Amino acid sequence: MTLPIANIEVLYPLMFACAWGLLVLTVEMFSLSRRFVGIGWLSALGLAAVAGISLSGQGAGEVFAGAVALDAFSVYFYVLLSVLAIFAVFLSMDYVPLAGIIHGEFYPLILFAVAGLLVMVSATDLIVMFLGLETMSMAVYVLAGIRKDELRSNEAALKYFLLGAFASALLLYGIALIYAITGSTVLGSVANAIASTDYLAADSLVLMLGVGMLLAGFAFKIAAVPFHLWTPDVYEGAPTTVSAFMATAVKAGAFAALLRIVLVALAPVMPDLSWLMWVLAASTMTMGNFVALRQTNVKRMLAYSSIAHTGYLLVGVTAATAEAGAAVLYYLAAYGVMNIGAFGVLAALTRRRHALQEISDFAGLGQNRPVLALVMSICMLSLMGMPPLAGFVGKFYLFTAALEAGYTVLVVIAVLNSVVSAAYYLGVLRAMYFQSADAEEYSPRPYLNFAVTAAAAVTVALGLAPSPVMGAASRAFSSIILGP
């Protein structure tokens, strides 16, 4: 008996990420300091290496025993996820001691969550994708509740875990039903099997039920209405850097997996399901934006804003053209970086074990901490979609592609939503620059400051020179549609 070791290079980034997680877990046991800064550096190093390995492994081979593909799409997300995770790690290096997190497993869990995400984005088999999703979720459940002495953190973990387990069950049931009909869990074979049947006929109801459950499970993970209810509570209760990781990397990974499923496995069904995506997109962004208007807590506001952005991204999934797909990929990168910046500023405002989260807490930030205020402004404006920042470019690509695909009404809704969103994003700016408060002294937080400044810089850079990332995004997207 021989093992199928052909193409094992495909697995190198994944294997490295898992192995590095184990290594950090082991090293962490011997960590003398409770600040775990060295462990953070070690994690960041590993994540950078993952990005490097996946870049160098591009084109090494495509599929490993039909389970994992290292195509341009995977590589794009490997790099994106590694970068976002490095940001989260840098934010955490100051935030972990500030928030009173005493568990050195924090960083290994982030690494395992990244490993799970990597599996999700590169899986070409529903079961492998599910396993990646569960690995990621399991790590994030724990990360959300890692501050055991904090009630909100407990609440966040419990809520996320219970609802997440429910969503996973739905997802798995959906996979089972799809397997029952198509006889395969490999994305390509599923597509072929669906294409060869009359899937709208009455005797394929089980298939549609499976597809519905699968989409519901993913809708939970990307926080789309009506599966979004956990988001504000979890983002609010989880440690801020974990919220940052969840809002950016986890969302990007879930979207990548969703894109693969929707555009590869379910490609034959999608023309008849685009109305569903349409409704999801419209309701998600409208709900997110309008509820965000009423929030006084910035973390909750960002959570609703993240729901709204899920809606914008779903516009691209609805359109499902090559341009729209590439725009989704680009937008995920832009959204990730600017959101990291926003959450990073929140983390930077943490006092010892006490997070400053209300909008009123931002008063006077413009005078007292001009750099942080500038970063926050850039991120808010970018999230709003102000040119020439990354958020604007992303929305521009996204909406143009949707218009070309003929979804005029949806685009109008999206644009109106962007206008509405200006109200709450600008509310933060107003508090920072037009209200005053006494200056407080802060301890130096070099890693946090570096990370948020870098995030803001990348946001500006992505807006001014979008073409390299956009090019990579469109190559990546075409690799799953048209093959290598």
Next chain:
Amino acid sequence: MLEFLNGLAAANPEVPGVLLRVAGMLAFGALVVFVFILPVAGITSWVERRVWARIQSRIGPNRVGPGGFLQWLADGLKNLLKEDVIPQAVDEPLFRIAPYLVVAGFVAAFVAIPFGGSLIIADLNIGILYITAITSLVVVGILMAGWSSNNKWSMLGGIRSATQIISYEIPLGLTIFPVVLVSGTLSTQGITAAQGWAPHTWHMFHNPFLLVSFLLFFVCALAEGNRTPFDLPEAESELVAGFATEYSGMRSLLFFLAEWGNLYVIGALVATLFMGGWQVPRFTDDPTLLAVAQFFTIFLKAYFWVFVAMWVRATLPRIRIDQLMALCWKYLVPMALLNTLGTAFFMVLFPEGSLVVRIALVAVVLAIIFVFARRVRFHLARARGLGYGAV
């Protein structure tokens, strides 16, 4: 067995085959229970009491029948005729069901235990896994008994039992792995067939790791069967009678029946997995005679280990719960894992096994037995010299 039933089904096409097969299985199962399991469990109770008595310089039951041999029947009859007391505060349905579950768990294990080359109820291809699975259900019955009794001691007994069985199931399963690795099958008949009648062909002498596995298996099996020194769930001195405190009459006897019957299961498993099972030299061509010889071979091997378990019970004190857990998780589990890995390495080095290693191991074991016997003789002689009565 199955062939016979299939033939019966073919002869009576008007009766659904499944019903016939189920009925046949039930009848055969009842036969096995009444002709083999009940007497063996009962007689074991008499043997156990006599053995302890001998070890503790007492006489033990000797009134009913020759040498007290019929004591078990008398006890059984007495308990059958006793009132079945159901205390008022118990959770009645669960309280009633619990003993049956415990008995069912160990009786079901007999399905895959071989009594001879052709004497097995069903040669499942997952035999040994089936036995570990089905015996793990016993713990549900014990927990049920402990909880439904609505009594502190019962409850503590039930919880201790659950802790113990769940924990020791892991090293137990891990010590079976090396055997499965060596014989390449999970079927109990296949495992027996992979060994010979001569001691050096037994699995326990295949390599040093398997020898250790064999010892670990016996220890874990004792713990799984709630036997001393691991009988915490029914520790008389602390918990009255543990999970069985509130039970009386036949229900209480059922727990003891399960314990004694389980002893035989443990012995038969040790014999099958590590000691060649029913393998006998092919001294005759008569299949009946061979089957009888095979039956007695495995019976004697199994009963030897039943005797050792009694011996241990009469010799060793009970250990504490924290010691029990520490022993399992800190020593047995890592050792069992090492054994699995070691056996795998050994099989890579010697894919066909090594005769030299086998003979060396037999020699080592013989030497240990020799030294042990000499010490026992020495101590006995010294005790006599010191005048400790009729030892």
Next chain:
Amino acid sequence: MSPYLFYPLACLTIAGALGVVLNNNPVRSALSLVATLFLLAVYYIALQAHLVAALQIIVYAGAVMVLFLFVITLLNLSPDPADRTSPLFGAAALGSALLLAVVLGRALWATTLPGAANTPLPEGFGTTVVLARQLFSEYLVAFELTSILLLVAVVGAVVLAKRDPSPADMDAPAPGREA
């Protein structure tokens, strides 16, 4: 699978599942779940998946459920006073259950499953050897990933369940303390 086996078994399984939901007493609920899971193993046996059946019993009925029972008995929960939940809740639960049953039933009724035809099983179906070969070839990635998943779950459980060091230890040098 013979109908003489299937229908009685199905009735028992459903009875067990109903017992889980309808019992007020958590221990009885958990025991019903044990029975249900055990009965599921019987289906696997009838479908020639012996190894899966044994694993089902060992893992679910044997280990997971015993831990459940263990926790429930340790907590010594009293029976749930049923009147705490409003009848509206019960009606909603019943309604959605019925709705799900109707949708699933309708879908399954109309669908001809490709595996439903009585095709002969491949050689050695359900045996350990065949299963192991599949696990270590076609499903190798999934198999290895499962071990990572379990490891993460173990690490997470330890993080959440481990007793924290005393507050004195936690108040190590605090550079983040505000002025």
